[in-house]
Amino acid sequence: MDKIRDKIYDAYHNELGASFGEKVRERIHWIVKNVKGQEILDVGCSQGITSILLGREGKNVLGIDYSSSAIQDALKNLEKEEEETKKHVKFEHCNFFLKEFEKKFDVIILGEVLEHISDINTFFEKTTNLIKDEGLIIVTTPFGINDYIDHKRTFYFKDFLELQINSFGIENITLFGKWIGVIYRKNKEALKIDLKVLEKLEAGFFDVERTLNNEVAELRRKVSKLTEQLENVKKQKEPASNDYKNKYIEEKKEKIKIQEELYNAYSKQEELINNYKKLMDEKEKIQKLYDNLRNSKLGKFQIKYWNMRNKKRRI
Structure with a gap:
């Protein structure tokens, strides 16, 4: 996992090119704008940019990642922030599948995470069980074919419709060129479209x-x-x-x-x-x-x- 380094914080600040940085900021700002509530879980937080942006706005954020190097980067990036921001953000190196959580969250962020998961049904079901009533799951992922080395699946619209489980329905869908953003809300009627067509x-x-x-x-x-x-x-x-x-x-x-x-x-x-x-x-x-x-x-x-x-x- 650590051999493939995700540089999302660097990309956000244009260190991987201005054009790429603009696309990264568009997706991250969309996530931040749609976060509602105070208790936030950022799964696959990488270098921590989304968690830090939310912490600056006074949200209580727990960012977790399976990559130890990503969490090390996130902690270093957090050290650059004001003391008030540091109080609201925590980073932890752990496996989401195995971790036991002591509370539920208003919002869980899955920022470009699902394409890395093989057992997506178990993963998403655990996510739904950690959400408070009327809470949100915010997803971004590549839309369509993306042949990156550690991507395990391709996502089209039908795949997101099928993830409407445990009383979670789709509230918002946004396309960002080759990426897609989907927001699920708890206790919302599922969006229905003829899946065969x-x-x-x-x-x-x-x-x-x-x-x-x-x-x-x-x-x-x-x-x-x-x-x-x-x-x-x-x-x-x-x-x-x-x-x-x-x-x-x-x-x-x-x-x-x-x-x-x-x-x-x-x-x-x-x-x-x-x-x-x-x-x-x-x-x-x-x-x-x-x-x-x-x-x-x-x-x-x-x-x-x-x-x-x-x-x-x-x-």
Whole structure:
């Protein structure tokens, strides 16, 4: 676990690049904004940035992580804070599956945790048992295919619907490009969508996304190879001949072409995610219209009429 270091605190402060930092802050700020209540459990807290931000606002936060190096980083980062913040935040190295908790929480944060879990049902069921009435579980995770080395599963919308257990229903869903945020509330009616239709839709979505990811991987391989070739050319003081110069120019053109193809592949992938979100929004609107019609007087009368008609046909 410690061999794969999560640098979320560093990323938040732009130490891994400004663009990446902006995306990380968008997800973390969304989590912080949606936290309600005083007692917070941050599972998989990593370097502690989310816990620290909540501690600054006077929330009582327990951040836990399976990685000892992550907790060491979190404790060092906490030392940089004001004394008032330190009073509200605690970090602990432990295994969530095995730890026994002495109290329940208003909010449990699972920030990019579920994709690392194999037995997700047991994990999530334990999470629901630690929540107070009307409490929240806030989840963020990569949306769709993410081939990072320690990710054990791919998440689509259907997977989050199936996690509506123990009286927890989905209250909010937000997409952040290749990431998704989901908020579950205790004692809330489950969000209902035809899972069979959704399963077929997402199977097609998976096939398209896998193809795009494979294309991107192949383009990266070509770029890496051409970069290596160009570096070898640069080491030469003078090209030995016009042929060598022409080869250098052609290789540079090819690299630019591949980079353009790589950018286009990423653009297609982003467009696919946006279209999927629009489709899900439209499906939810249609579902609400159908439910409203079905529960109206006219709808009930129409259903009763068709039931009588079908009954006569069978006779």
